[in-house]
Amino acid sequence: MFKRKDIDMENPAKVQQIIKNIKEQTKNQEYIYRWSNGGTIDKVTFNFNAPITDYELEKFYNIYPDIKLPESYLTFLKCSNGAELYQSLTCDASVICTLRPLQEAATHMKKLQISALFQEEDMKKLLPIILLEDIGEIFLDTSLPSEDIGYLLYPFPDNKRFTYTFDTWLERFIIAQGNEYWYFN
Secondary structure (H helix, E strand, O other): OOEOOHHHOOOHHHHHHHHHHHHHHHOOOOOEEEEOOOOOEEEEEEEEOOOOOHHHHHHHHHHOOOOOOOHHHHHHHHHOOOEEEEEEOOOOOOEEEEEOOHHHHHHHHHHHHOOHHHOOHHHHHEEEEEEEOOOEEEEEEOOOOOOEOOOEEEOOOOOEEEOOOHHHHHHHHHHOOOOOHHHOO
């Protein structure tokens, strides 16, 4: 597995700064312009949920005592227990990225565990934390030890693991304006 390097350690402060910057950027105008692949421009907004409560987090850990959430992802939950990033104001119900609330991710994980695609034991430890419109899900591999950075997994169709932390994934996703930067060469 991928071991953490000094260049990509968990950086919870980066998550806080990203959310603060997005809220500051959209405070006065309610939307920003987003460039997408193909050169189109769209007006988009961001919706952040309330932070996760200590009770909700304790309840999750009581149900899943073997799961240890990465620090940067945990910081995200403490800032916003779920979010919609790049919600189009011109296309009805179009949200480029949904970061699921923790309880919703856990419920979805239980449903996936009984599906035919998730019968292998290593697939049963995947927490679906991100949903990308028209693309699919990104999972947090909860079976990995805390020193591994390959915990973000994009399993379908090609079992790609991101070799960096959640905060770095989020930062790059925002910089790429909601585009799949991992496919750019």
